[in-house]
Amino acid sequence: MPRSxxxxxxxxxxxxxxxxxxxxxxxxxxxxAQGGIVIQMRKNPAHTTIRVGFTATKKIGxxxxxxxxxxxxxxxxxxxxxQFGAVGYDYVFIARDSTVGRDWACLTQDTKKALKALYVLSxxx
RNA sequence: UCAGAGGGCCAGACGGCCGCGGGCUGCAAGGCGCGAGGAAAGUCCGGGCUCCAGCGUAAUAGGAUGCCAGAUAACGUCUGGCGGGGGUGACCCUAGGGAAAGUGCCACAGAGAGAAGACUACCUCUAUAUAGGGGAAAAGCUGAAAGGGUGCGGUAAGAGCGCACCGCGCCGAGGGCAACUCAGGCGGCAAGGUAAACCCCAUCCGGAGCAAAACCAAAUAGGAACGAUAUUGCGCGUUACGCCGCCAUCGUUCGGGUUGGUUGCUAGAGGCUUAUCGUGAGGUAAGUCCAAGAUGAAUGGUCGUCACUCAUAUUUAUAUGGGUACAGAACCCGGCUUAUCGGCCCUCUGAUAUU
Numbered sequence: 001m002p003r004s005x006x007x008x009x010x011x012x013x014x015x016x017x018x019x020x021x022x023x024x025x026x027x028x029x030x031x032x033a034q035g036g037i038v039i040q041m042r043k044n045p046a047h048t049t050i051r052v053g054f055t056a057t058k059k060i061g062x063x064x065x066x067x068x069x070x071x072x073x074x075x076x077x078x079x080x081x082x083q084f085g086a087v088g089y090d091y092v093f094i095a096r097d098s099t100v101g102r103d104w105a106c107l108t109q110d111t112k113k114a115l116k117a118l119y120v121l122s123x124x125x
Numbered sequence: 126u127c128a129g130a131g132g133g134c135c136a137g138a139c140g141g142c143c144g145c146g147g148g149c150u151g152c153a154a155g156g157c158g159c160g161a162g163g164a165a166a167g168u169c170c171g172g173g174c175u176c177c178a179g180c181g182u183a184a185u186a187g188g189a190u191g192c193c194a195g196a197u198a199a200c201g202u203c204u205g206g207c208g209g210g211g212g213u214g215a216c217c218c219u220a221g222g223g224a225a226a227g228u229g230c231c232a233c234a235g236a237g238a239g240a241a242g243a244c245u246a247c248c249u250c251u252a253u254a255u256a257g258g259g260g261a262a263a264a265g266c267u268g269a270a271a272g273g274g275u276g277c278g279g280u281a282a283g284a285g286c287g288c289a290c291c292g293c294g295c296c297g298a299g300g301g302c303a304a305c306u307c308a309g310g311c312g313g314c315a316a317g318g319u320a321a322a323c324c325c326c327a328u329c330c331g332g333a334g335c336a337a338a339a340c341c342a343a344a345u346a347g348g349a350a351c352g353a354u355a356u357u358g359c360g361c362g363u364u365a366c367g368c369c370g371c372c373a374u375c376g377u378u379c380g381g382g383u384u385g386g387u388u389g390c391u392a393g394a395g396g397c398u399u400a401u402c403g404u405g406a407g408g409u410a411a412g413u414c415c416a417a418g419a420u421g422a423a424u425g426g427u428c429g430u431c432a433c434u435c436a437u438a439u440u441u442a443u444a445u446g447g448g449u450a451c452a453g454a455a456c457c458c459g460g461c462u463u464a465u466c467g468g469c470c471c472u473c474u475g476a477u478a479u480u
Contacts, residue, residue: 075426
């Protein structure tokens with residue numbers, strides 16, 4: 001059976017990062033911290049789709065807090081990555097202390113600004 | 126009404142919009158239905174299940190448990206009872222076997238601390254205003270603890286020295302399955318305490334865990350299986366005995382570690398209702414229901430209305446703002462422990478008021 005993320009996606013469906021090695025790979029790329037969110041990005045020549053992963057460390061809180069933060073990040077990714085993400089890049093969304101408590105409207109603005117800034121970096125002159 | 130004791134339950138509700146993970150159905154588009162907890166937590170006990178060359182019997186070491194009876198698959202859990210302690214009471218607490226098997230410890234103070242003791246005070250004798258001898262455990266002092274308590278008799282002064290009551294120890298008819306209880310009798314009353322100190326006794330216990338384990342696909346060797354020959358003791362298992370297994374050579378066949386996927390994976394010591402047996406934990410029978418299954422890991426995001434509650438303001442009913450815990454399944458059950466905003470219900474006890 002072929003690996004699901006090896007299939008060439010033509011729609012806007014997002015792939016996901018699953019291995020620790022993949023997260024470490026993205027960490028070496030560009031990053032942008034904005035308000036209640038940190039986004040990392042790196043070009044991955046092996047894929048022609050947008051892939052995304054989520055990180056919430058123990059520094060943020062217990063399991064309930066971390067899961068809640070990841071759900072909000074996942075919701076943000078669904079809303080904005082198909083529109084503002086760069087194809088062929090891997091993204092990692094990292095939760096901060098303020099991710100859970102921050103107003104949802106502010107969080108969406110943070111995400112849009114961060115993604116736009118990173119999109120510019122993905123198209124070097 | 127106030128104060129308190131025991132037990133049970135809930136864990137904000139509803140609706141838009143946008144989404145997620147399984148299942149069923151459909152050629153497809155889609156449709157239908159399901160989707161966190163009382164602790165899912167800590168991983169502290171007990172099981173099921175899976176694997177590990179072991180299995181049976183016995184023993185050693187180690188660990189756990191420790192009044193009695195019962196419940197249960199099992200337990201260190203639960204139920205009922207007994208003993209001890211606390212409370213006016215409802216009720217609560219209790220590791221509660223053995224100290225004449227042995228070892229250790231009991232500081233300091235104090236005259237004396239375990240077959241105790243004479244410092245002061247007391248009684249008495251001898252010389253005589255002080256010293257010495259004797260009696261004595263009643264008073265003082267010390268201490269956590271001073272070798273039964275109170276009263277009467279008794280005496281030089283005293284003392285279980287004698288007696289009564291209380292306490293204690295031993296025996297014990299009768300009651301109880303048992304722990305134990307107890308009518309009565311006997312003994313003048315003891316060489317203490319500590320075993321969540323070592324220890325002794327009784328009972329129980331193999332280890333690792335779903336990242337267990339099985340299968341499929343890809344890719345590769347030091348291996349694995351079967352058959353034949355060889356038959357020595359060695360190795361594995363904590364040890365001994367018994368049974369069994371492995372071992373060297375040849376031939377044939379198949380293929381580790383790792384990665385991905387599938388199974389394990391949710392119908393079970395299952396929930397609910399009724400009947401019945403039992404003081405109860407629970408047992409039995411009938412009916413009925415199917416209730417998450419992810420794997421960088423779904424069960425959500427956001428907005429609105431209402432509910433509860435807190436603060437502030439005042440027109441005492443509204444406005445504004447805040448809050449609505451602890452916490453997230455990861456193979457599954459039975460418990461224990463810990464965390465928890467706010468609220469509701471039931472039963473019982475004491476006090477006060479009224480009738």
